[in-house]
Amino acid sequence: MxxxxxxxxxxxxxxxxxxxxxxxxxxxxxxxxxxxxxxxxxxxxxxxxxxxxxxxxxxxxxxxxxVLGRASVAANDEQLLAELRAAMRDYDMPEDQAAPEDRIAADLRTADGYRDAVDVAALITLLPGLLRDATTYAHTANSGAAWSTLADVYSTVYWLAARHRWMDMAELAVTRQRWAVEQQPNPVAEAFAARDRAGTYLNFGAVERGLVVVDRAIVAVQSAPLGTTDRDLAMGILNLRGMTLAGRLQDKKEAKREAQRHIDSAQRAASSFPAGDIDAHGLTFGPQNTLTHVLATNVDLGQPQAALALTDNLDQALTGLPPTRVAPTRINAARAQLDLGDRDGALENLSLAFDAAPQMARIHPMGREVLRVLSSLHRRSNPELVRLSRLSGIRL
CATH class of the missing domain: 1.10.260.40 (lambda repressor-like DNA-binding domains)
Incomplete structure (x- = not known):
């Protein structure tokens, strides 16, 4: 599997x-x-x-x-994905018998754990049944909490699809997610849905339109009746997405200006969580996760030195974050080091990414690219490259 x-x-x-x-x-x-x-x-x-x-x-x-290429799954997972797609089609067809609320909550926590640990195989197994249970629960209870739970499940489906670059499934997931949050007013859930929708534009390479989605959602949050914590959480999550999109604008002068606007806003929101990052709706937000996004954005802006200068102790900066954040940050650091000609440092960070989340690292497009370049540039046998080659399937 x-x-x-x-x-x-x-x-x-x-x-x-x-x-x-x-x-x-x-x-x-x-x-x-x-x-x-x-x-x-x-x-x-x-x-x-x-x-x-x-x-x-x-x-x-x-x-x-x-262009980056869809990640395939093993043959015995294809049936599970077919069941997941069927559950998404049946979004307005609840089952006859509703699952207990506490079981759905427990299964969603389990799904969040699989997502944080980047245990893709376990997540694919769990999601079809969880989505059907959450769909029935939402239609039966018809409460804000129930519809928000369903939206969170769709968000996890989006995460799975986007990581594998299955964009048809990703687009359908964010459409269903948005539909779920619209059933009962919930400004925070709507912000998270907008963040995921903007992510589909990121994957398609249409970053300007993704920024429009983010900025519209920010305006909606600013006018919504929210407490300080909820407002900062929603603003923070949206601005993390905004800085990532902005960093990939073709006009690098505009990219730096727009990215800095979102960085400043995200950092202001993160300052409201001095005790550390919090988990909400399957995502993490706070000072640490903001730093990882700023690092990645600097790499996309072509500023590898600035990215690596954000912290003099990356181990400490990542302590406590889930593997789903640790692995991409290690990959981004490796990419920055590769750009600066530090092959040994790049290999070390790439190795740490595979150690933190092997299932993510082996399908992460930049992780695979960094490994391929390191393999090409190395002129001597390297045991660590051999190990990563076996894990990733990339030939030396």
Missing amino acids: GTTIDPAPGEHVAMLRKARGWTQTQLSDRASVSTSLLSKIEVGNRALTPEVAASLGRAFGMSMAE
């Missing part, structure tokens, strides 16, 4: 290009990407970044997620 191995993103680009019968020059002209950079990406001497993937996607007529 689990995800099968697919080509790394840079290798996938070469496959897409060759399938169309295009030369590297033809693709680079269509995508406004230098032929030299494209060649390095295809052979594994440079990592395919989200910004370049979005440009290539426009040339191919594909989403950024499709």
